[in-house]
Amino acid sequence: MARVAYFFQSASDALRGFAANQTRTSLGIHSVLLSLFCHLLWKLYVRRRDNPRGVPHPPGPKPLPLIGNLFDFARENESAAYLNMAHKYGDLVFLSALGINVLIVNDFQTANELFEKRSANYSDRHESPMINHLMGWDWSFGHMRYGERWKNHRKMFHRQFQQSVAPIHRPIQLRSAHELLRLIVEKPNDLIKHLRHNAASVIMGVVYGIKVSPQDDKYISVAETALDGMARAANPGAFLVDIFPSLKYVPAWMPGAGFQVKARRWRNAVMEMRDAPFEFVLKAIKAGTAVPSFVTNLVTDLEHRGKNDEEMEQIRNCAGLAYAAGAESSVSSLSSFFLAMVLHPEVQKKAREEIDRVVGRGRLPDYTDRDSLPYISAVTKEVLRWNPVAPLGLPHMSTENDIFRGYFIPAGTLIMGNSWTILHDPENFPDPMRFDPERFLDKPTDQYLSPNEPLSTAFGYGRRICPGRFMAEAQVWISVACILAAFDIAPGKDEYGNPVKVEAKFSSGMICHPLPFSYSIAPRDQRAKMLIEQTQLMDA
Numbered sequence: 001m002a003r004v005a006y007f008f009q010s011a012s013d014a015l016r017g018f019a020a021n022q023t024r025t026s027l028g029i030h031s032v033l034l035s036l037f038c039h040l041l042w043k044l045y046v047r048r049r050d051n052p053r054g055v056p057h058p059p060g061p062k063p064l065p066l067i068g069n070l071f072d073f074a075r076e077n078e079s080a081a082y083l084n085m086a087h088k089y090g091d092l093v094f095l096s097a098l099g100i101n102v103l104i105v106n107d108f109q110t111a112n113e114l115f116e117k118r119s120a121n122y123s124d125r126h127e128s129p130m131i132n133h134l135m136g137w138d139w140s141f142g143h144m145r146y147g148e149r150w151k152n153h154r155k156m157f158h159r160q161f162q163q164s165v166a167p168i169h170r171p172i173q174l175r176s177a178h179e180l181l182r183l184i185v186e187k188p189n190d191l192i193k194h195l196r197h198n199a200a201s202v203i204m205g206v207v208y209g210i211k212v213s214p215q216d217d218k219y220i221s222v223a224e225t226a227l228d229g230m231a232r233a234a235n236p237g238a239f240l241v242d243i244f245p246s247l248k249y250v251p252a253w254m255p256g257a258g259f260q261v262k263a264r265r266w267r268n269a270v271m272e273m274r275d276a277p278f279e280f281v282l283k284a285i286k287a288g289t290a291v292p293s294f295v296t297n298l299v300t301d302l303e304h305r306g307k308n309d310e311e312m313e314q315i316r317n318c319a320g321l322a323y324a325a326g327a328e329s330s331v332s333s334l335s336s337f338f339l340a341m342v343l344h345p346e347v348q349k350k351a352r353e354e355i356d357r358v359v360g361r362g363r364l365p366d367y368t369d370r371d372s373l374p375y376i377s378a379v380t381k382e383v384l385r386w387n388p389v390a391p392l393g394l395p396h397m398s399t400e401n402d403i404f405r406g407y408f409i410p411a412g413t414l415i416m417g418n419s420w421t422i423l424h425d426p427e428n429f430p431d432p433m434r435f436d437p438e439r440f441l442d443k444p445t446d447q448y449l450s451p452n453e454p455l456s457t458a459f460g461y462g463r464r465i466c467p468g469r470f471m472a473e474a475q476v477w478i479s480v481a482c483i484l485a486a487f488d489i490a491p492g493k494d495e496y497g498n499p500v501k502v503e504a505k506f507s508s509g510m511i512c513h514p515l516p517f518s519y520s521i522a523p524r525d526q527r528a529k530m531l532i533e534q535t536q537l538m539d540a
C-alpha cells in the first residue's frame, strides 16, 4: 500500500539525504563536487546582485561555511525540532544549505500575512525534476508552478468541491461510511486497510462514479504503484537529478542513469492512474451508462458547449489528482481519530450520550443531524488539530525577492507553514497535547473552516489551501459520528487479558500517521450490530 509523501519531499530531507547518499552513486564524486562548487558560486553571485545592501535574512541557526545549515534540518521528530527552533528564534526561522533557502513560519498571524496578504508572491511550488518531469507528474496542479495553467486547473477543481457544492457528495460519503462499519465488523483487525478502502471508494465514486472493490481493485493497484513511486522519489537524496537538474538529459543507456529507467516505469503507472478511469467514464458516457460524477458532469457539459481539447485535458488532470491528493490524508485523519478514542474513553462516552440523546438508538446518524451534534463536530475539529495530517504543510515557494519585517526573503525560498506549531500554540489551544474536544464547544458552530480560523491551517494556506477540504471535513465528520454510534473502541489486551498501554506516537515525514497501536473494536451491543447489518439493505 502506498504511503504518500505527497507532492514533493521537504527541502530538509532532500538536503540531508543528499549528504547521506551521494557516496553511493556511481556518478563520479569529483564531478558532483565540481557541479556543487559552480552551483554555490552562482548562488553567491545572485545573492550579491539581488541583495546588494546585505539586508539580513530572518533569524535562524548560524550557518557553517560552505554547507550552511545542512545539519540543522530536522530528519525525524520534525515537529519537536522546529518547535524548539521556534522557541529560540521566533515566528520566522530561516535555514539555508547548498543554495536552497527554507523559511519556517511558526505563528498563525505571520502565516496569514505571508500566505494571505502577500499571496501573489507566496503561492508558487518548487518543481522536482525527477517527480515533475521524469515521472510525469507535471499534469498535477498540486505540483504546478503558480501561473495561468495552475489557476485554470484549480478553478475547475474548486467549482466541483467548493463549500456550496460539496454537499452533493454526501450520499456517496454516507454510503461509504456505512460500508466502513460493515468491513470493521467483518475484520476488525484490518482497520487501516478498511480506512484506505473507504478513502478510495469516496474519491473514486465522487470523481468517476466508479465503485471500487475492497480486494485488489485494478484502479487502486495502479494508483498505489504511482504513489509509491512518488514516495520513493521523494525519499531523502534518492535521486541526484533533484540536486542537479541537468542530469535529466542523461540518456537511460548511460552507466549510472538507472534513475531514468525507474522514472519510465513509474511514469507508466502515473499516466495509467490518470487515464484508465477517465477513459472508462468516456466510454460509459458514449454508451449512455455513465452515472453522475465530477468527470461525467464536466465532460457532458463540455460536449454540450462544443469540444475543447485543452479543457478536456484539464478535466482529466483534475480528476487524476483527486485520489493522489486526498486518499492518504483522509486515512491519516481517521487513524488519528481511532488512536484518540483508544486513549480517551471519556470522549467516547460523551459523544455517545449526545448521539443517543439526539439521534436515538433506532438509526445511525446522518448529515441531517449535523447541527444538533456539536460535540461530534468538536471531536472532528480536535482530530484535525491534535495531529495535523501535514505537520509542516506543503512548501510554498516565493516567486520574487521580498523584504518582510525588515528581513530579506529571496525569490525561490521554500516557505513551510508549521501547522503543528500553530495548532499547538498554547495561547489559542491551552494544554495543546491534550485531546480535548471541549475547547471547540464554546466557539461558533460553523461547520466549515474559514481562513480566519487557526484550525484552517490543518488544510494549508492562502491560494494553495486544500480545495478538497469541505468534502474531506464532511467525510471525517460522518465517519466519526457513525463509528461512535456503533462501536466501542478500547486498547487491545495482552496475553493475560490486561489492556495494553498505548501512547500517542506519530510517524515523521510529509504526511503524518499514528505509529501502529494496539486496539480492540467491537459493536457496542446487539442493537448496534443490527443497525450496521441493516445498512447493507438501505444502501443497496
Ligand code: HEM
Residues within 6 Å of the ligand: 141, 142, 143, 154, 157, 161, 321, 322, 323, 325, 326, 327, 329, 330, 333, 389, 390, 393, 394, 395, 396, 457, 458, 459, 460, 461, 462, 463, 464, 465, 466, 467, 468, 469, 471, 472, 473, 476
Ligand atoms: C482530511 C483530509 C485532508 C487534509 C488534512 C488535506 C490537507 C491538505 C494540505 C495541508 C494541502 C497543502 C496546502 C498548501 O499547499 O498550503 C492540501 C492540498 C491539496 N489537497 Fe488536500 N487534504 C485533505 C483531503 C483532500 C481531498 C479529499 C482532496 C480531493 C478531493 C484534496 C485535494 C487537494 C489538492 C488538489 C491539493 C493541492 C492544491 C494546490 O496545490 O493548489 N485534499 N491538502
